[in-house]
Amino acid sequence: MSVLPDVVLMTLELEQVLIVGGILFAIGLYVALSKRNAIGILMGVELMLNAVNVTLLAFARFIESPRPIDGHVFATFVITIAAAEAAVALALAVAVYRHRETVNIDEIDVLRW
Amino acid sequence: MIGALLAAPTALVTDNWWDIRDLSNLSGAILDLIEDAGGPGWLTYVVGALLGTLGIVSFIGGVAIINIWIERRVVGRMQSRLGPNRVGPFGLLQPVADAIKLMQKEVLQPRVADGLVFTVAPIAFTVPGIALLAVIPWGRNMVLADLDVGIVFLFAMSSLAALAVFIGGYGSNNKYALFGSMRVIAMLVTYEIPIVLSLLGVVMFAGSMNLNQIVLFQADNWLFLIMLQPLAFLIYFLSSSAELNRTPADLAEAESEIAGGYHVEYSGMKFGLYYAAELINAVAVSTIIATVFLGGWWLYKIDEIVPGWMIVIGKIYAVYFVFIWTRGTLPRFRIDQLLAFAWKWMTPMAIINILLVAGEVVLWEETGWSAGLLLPLYIAINGAMTAVLIVAWVRVMAPKFQRYPDRPRMYDGIDVPSLPAPASIGPTAPGAAPARRATV
Amino acid sequence: MIDDAGIVVAFWILSATTVICALMVAAARNLIHAVLFLALTFVGVAGIYIVLSADFVAVVQVLIYAGAVGVLMTFAIMLTPGADRLNSSTVFQAPALVLSALVLAVIVFVALDTEWAISDRQAFSATARSLGEAFLKPYIVPFEVASVLLAAAMIGAIVLSREEPEDERAA
């Protein structure tokens, strides 16, 4: 500890991890809301899920709990569901592309195909 | 996890820094020196990590150089030629000469290529193979990252390599490269499953995903896991040669078909990186096999005299020789045959294997019978099971091959059947050969 | 609170990398580049997991996100060859930005303003075993439901992406 200046960042607190997770979530939200391409939107969704996982694991690490491993269990479930969701969503994108020759969501607006 | 790095020696005879049986003695001595000199905690931490990384990177660098020579010499022997023998003693400096040549060459990049992807891909292909070696135990205490989920880490790294190959082929903007990429993805999706399932049996026996624990299991029970899990070994070996792009499964580069596949557009040191990464990945897989199936640093008391890391390296090269051997012998599968082989044979076999192992482990744990009684029994059962499954597979496959004899018929004179002439020559239905006079 | 200097430094490096890569996902002009940055983000997040001593989740993150989802996305982009490859934005760019900023502000406020019940727990030693026990004892039902869901998703993906036979389409 003698070499580096003793700044506040030298210890890792829960709040700092939560803020990093929040930034990731905000970026994911922005990507999901603003992109035209359906696959781009999916990327935003995945980013948000990752941000949530970061916070879940941070809680598991820092918060007083009788069963701290539950955070990991939740995170694993999130990853599982996200994989399933990605597979279905990308299959949807491919299916939509086959009918409409586009995956841009602002062009897919007829509620049918 | 990294905290377990270079843990204090526990079971060694001596822990003098000069005892090369365990290189962690040396690094531990250096770290002690830093601590005694009043270095801060983080410095020890960083230096420890750097020392381990240095060890692995220098090992992999040496391996990448020497393996080119080994592979070319060994294959040269198999092909009744000499192999490189001009540069340096026995041609040992040939890889160096190759590397110098590759560095001098201009790195060409197609104008339509995706520059960023094209540049990143070879690097991204190299990293996972090196990272993989971090979790390998090189001796009783010599493991850089004693990862509790070592086996899953191996899967994760191998799936990363496939992404790198894929984007490399995509970024080249070349049709052949795209073929290679598509094949890589198809093979990745297919072969990840038998790989995971085959190693699952090993994990169930060892009761841990930690690679050092797996080695210790083999040391405690006085056997190699390849004896307990011959089927898993076969499946893992075949699947990993598919993941490594080595014959009989080198479809992603398939020189005779798609002219090099994903790296067709690469030249100079970028190609050199691909080439090195391929060797590194081959060594990485050999290392996994040596650790998981062949007992890693443990070898029947010999590991008390010979340094463990030397035993590991010896085993790595034994496995690597088998890889070279298959490469020098076998032709290549077609992509659909390779995928069918994985889905229709290896995955079901791996599941059968897991069920069998589960039953055996439950029996072991519930009855509490001694390992000395049960393990030989399991070795016999699993070996017999493997033999039965392989024979069954051959029986299933044989009729397709034996529809016609292997060798041609012999005619003493000419014999041309008179055929009705079709109206035009066009594509005809395959296999619709008409009945002919049998004059053998 | 973690006061191991190495881990803290690692956390900040990883966080900076991850956030920059995530920003590049939003900013990259080419969709393929965006996917690559996304894969890097996933790897960075896995690093953060390791810092939080969740090694199993971290490795699974690399295996599933960086390995599988990244490949899946690249694959989907290549299977839609005629579609726009640009990672362009819709007209909702400004509202999305405002909304994201608001959400971030709320998260930061909540994170800083709440009295968290911090424990002085040390890092988890081995998560894989306790995680497995958690899955197979208290969480057995969700675990099985998740596997059913995976199977359903697999079948759904196959059905969705399958080419319809010509006669069915005509009917």
Next chain:
Amino acid sequence: MAIKSDLVEVNIGPQHPSTHGVFRMVAIIDGERIVDVKMVVGYLHRSMEKLAEERTYTQNIPFTDRMDYLAAMTGNLGYVLSVEKLAGVEVPERAQYLRTIFAELQRIASHEMATGAFINDCGAWQTPVMWCFRDREKVLDLFEMVCGARITTNYMRIGGVAFDIPDEFLPALDRLINDDLPRRFEELEQLIVGNEIILMRARDVGIVTPELAINASLSGPMIRSAGIAWDIRKADPYCVYDRVNFDIPVGYNGDSYDRMVIRIEEMKQSLRIIRQCMSDLPAGPHKVDVPLALRPPAGEAYSRVESPKGELGFYVVSDGSSAPYRWHVRPPSLINLTVLREMTVGQTIADAIVTLGSIDINVGEVDR
């Protein structure tokens, strides 16, 4: 195909590791499946047939070396046979036997090359091709011994052969065909005949039906693989082929595997022919004297030989001058190549490469 993709046009060749020279296939593919194939030949065209009209009959012999440069001896032989037929030259007995021996040695060399390259196309990493090259080199050593050249031998002459064999030739030949090659063939067969991967790759790939084979005028291993026992050496014997015993290996299914094993079997039959020729080799002149600027009477002649690739025919028209009026070649490689589209459409790219390898073309002969 679960996911239908757009049709893509892929150029296989002229610069490709396995197009056996500068042959170009333009494949229209759907995924990995070939929808259509266009063959583009002519990258190696050297205008031999036209050049030959400006040279004397003897001067034209080296052209035949450079057509099928992997089987120069049979090329020489086919040409000199047609000129001899045109000019009515009687060839001495010893020359006939020597011609047979060298034609069969050339068949071994060419089939070694074809088999090795074919296994390479199947994806083996150089081992079979190296083994085959090693054996081929031994045959080429004999060529060098007798005429000084290994590839472009230029050995046959109108009226005989260029040189008589040296004293050390017959012992060397005896060692090669009675000891060396049979052992090597055994080894090669252990490696590739019945190999499951080769069966998977080559069985039912590139099928030629008997109808197609006859209608497209195929010859050599191509027609024999389709189950038709056809061999010029039996059907229209030349040299001493009517005096030696040998069998024609015939396939079952017309696929690439059949063609590969037929080649291996033909090599063994060649050994058999050479053994008989060696024991019967008469003494006497190796050549009759023919004027260097030979002026055959006006007329035309066509003669054909069974080259390793198939029926190699030479059609020579004379107007009585010292240069041929017209010189036409029937190249087996080109004729066999014409069915490539029929054989490959519907297969994958990998199969197309295997099919092309099994046809055993030589672009020098295709383009001339």
